[in-house]
Amino acid sequence: MAAEALAGAGWRVVVCDAMPSPARKFLMAGRGGLNLTHATPMPRFLDAYGAAAAPLRPFLEAFGPEEVRAWCEGLGQESFTGSSGRVFPRAMKASPLLRAWLARLAGLGVELRPRHRWLGWEGAALRFATPAGERLLAPRATVLACGGASWPRLGSDGAWAGWVGGTAPFRPANMGVRVAWSEPFRTRFAGTPLKRVRLRAPGFDAMGEAMVTAAGLEGGLVYAASARLRDAAPLTVTLDLRPDLDRAALARRLGGAGLSLANRLRRAGLPPVAAALVREAAAPRDDLPALLKALPLRVEGVMGLERAISSAGGLHWAEVDAALMLRARPGTFAAGEMLDWEAPTGGWLLTACLATGRAAGLAAARRLAAPSGDG
Template sequence: MSEPQKQPMVAVLGAGPAGLMAAEIAAQGGAEVTVLDRMPSPARKLLIAGRGGLNLTHSEPLPAFLARYGTAEARLAPFIKAFPPAALAAWAEALGQPTFVGSSGRVFPRAMKASPLLRAWLARLGGLSVTLRLRHRWLGWEDGALAFESPEGPVRLRPAAAVLALGGASWPRLGSDGAWAGLLDGVAPLRPANCGFRIAWSDHLRARFAGTPLKRIALSFGGRTVRGEAVLTAAGIEGGAVYALSGALREEIAAGGPATLSLDLRPDMNPAALAARLDGPRGGMSLANHLRRAGLPPVATGLVQEALHAGATAPLSRLVKALPLVLTAPMGLDRAISSAGGLGWDEVDERLMLRRRPGVFACGEMLDWEAPTGGYLLQACFSTGLAAGRAALDWARGQPAG
């Protein structure tokens, strides 16, 4: 068994954004900090998220921003108000990564990727003497000590305070596999969020259009409409507009069966004008050519034809404006951008300390909240990580030496 000579004041479990932020805050306060992660390198999910442009946060007014967290708004609001989007952007700029606001209001580093920011951040943590111990899988507690499996054998730590930043369960190959859920009480089942959904496409549609984007569309469900883009896949549909409605769709399916998503293929076109083009006689014109009169691309035409072959009887203009898509199941956690569920809010106090484990704090995606894409996910991870790191520092300072 490996026993370090000097126990850390604060141990942080998880080297993602929440954990590294907790480590930074505790170390800046003078704590000796060790970060442990089961993967061979830190912040793997952050690096993947930054491949297409690292969306750090969003610039919308804070009341609207906070409302994006739905039922968790009241619990997350104090932490985000204490470290709001402007503070996160300033933090990135202090690492030499200036930010800008995109046309959608999303905030990105000018480098449009995560690797330069992560390198600068790890250098800052190194300057604060934060120790990073990789390939350490947390096994729970043994005789009050944090127990880990490592390449060198079992490791036991007894820090003055600990921060759990173990992530959710999406993209498990990058580290956050949700295995920790069995080690804690009061954990709501981890489910896919910001995810795609399965649709039983015909072989013809799947063979011809899998991987094809749907641009400038609108999706409606449960009284809410979202404009944006999506992508047909061999198994169903995914993309930003779908993700925005995924929570409600997931719950509808879980409550007892398929959910029907309404797809508007021409949201900018007046229904009456569309009806004038499509609902009259088409003479000898083929259906595909007739649908082109509405300016539909081939993939949209294919979807309308798919609906007709499945027995749809609505006028063509109605199908174009409200094409029913029957979703049978969400895609799995291995393809989801984030996860819902996690450690229940009743299990932590206002400082994010576990009620059943004094001196142990939790932060990031492992808490029971979900949010849409657009910067809200990372913002809550950074903000709760900062709060947990500060609370752990305060707790560790109050403990007797030894």
């Protein structure tokens, strides 16, 4: 986005990418359909960013959900809004959008240099590791978009924090949680979806879906609660396995105590994975309706950065000015997950990356064009 903004303003742009091919995390995001943004209107859209909503506000108000959709469709990719409010390209893939985007950038004269990993500064120049050895580049303006620290095998490992300074430690965000399943449960149900359940944790109460994994739980409902779970683990949360029924209606469905537990759970309409969770729980079953409405689940911890969808932490907002320029290095701007913010999945992550990238590129272009010669 920064390259598009700069090239669109008439500047020659070189994009140095550490990986052999561009946009690997963008393509990974597309495996689930490429959730571009969310149809929630401003200012409620901003609420998802928590403490970072204030510094992100001007960039998202300039390039929010409607602008993301227009940009996508301007690249020839029609979008649609799902029943949950999430916005996707009609193709439900990242690759067609990426191909169109790269073609637009090439048409603007943007040069892509793969296998160029940034190693920090040497004086005023940027030092890169390249296939031909180390190389120095001295651009008139620089936009850093090195990402956070999640999924490091895709290129963003957070190593840049060692030489930029003024960063908050990276922590996993939008990640799964660890649960110590019994071996029989793990063997039988790993990879099984847990549909239409309600998760309650301190400061969190929402309904959705999760996925049982060998190590615990993942999925949209867990990701939505992940920041609170990360900061409080280990802790016990509860699952409502039939949020559509109140306790009285559930009691009628369960039937009398003379029935076996398996039959009662079947009468309650629980799928096998939910019924197995009841057996898995170290909790009394004398009040079965109450147990099904608040099944205790011990969260031992959270998954690490290597599989987290995103990361918390990064460059403190105090280190950049209102135009995202590093205060310690005039002419250098930062964007995306390098900055210290986090948001839930659902379109908020990608929208803020696009918005800050665009803002940093426009700010760099303004600086280059300034008559003061600051460029």
